[in-house]
Amino acid sequence: MNKEQISKVKTLLSEWNPLGDMSTQISDLNNYETEATDILWHVKEKSTTDQISKLIYSVLNQAFGIHVDPVKCKIIAKKIHVMLNEK
Numbered sequence: 001m002n003k004e005q006i007s008k009v010k011t012l013l014s015e016w017n018p019l020g021d022m023s024t025q026i027s028d029l030n031n032y033e034t035e036a037t038d039i040l041w042h043v044k045e046k047s048t049t050d051q052i053s054k055l056i057y058s059v060l061n062q063a064f065g066i067h068v069d070p071v072k073c074k075i076i077a078k079k080i081h082v083m084l085n086e087k
Contacts, residue, residue: 049081
């Protein structure tokens with residue numbers, strides 16, 4: 001995990017904005033930086049898209065107490081998987 005990867009995952013999460021309108025009520029959201037870091041911290045080199053999707057769901061659920069759309073988690077997970085496997 002490096003700063004560039006964290007930045008890319010922050011961007012993915014910010015563009016998705018799983019909190020929707022609730023995001024304006026969280027003062028320390030910081031464009032999902034903490035959540036991006038948590039997701040990447042738990043992703044292993046050989047993590048599958050499904051495993052990454054479950055991590056995204058779990059991290060966002062624990063951080064905000066929300067239930068996010070598993071289909072959207074899978075879309076973001078695919079993008080993270082591709083990013084992590086770029087050479």
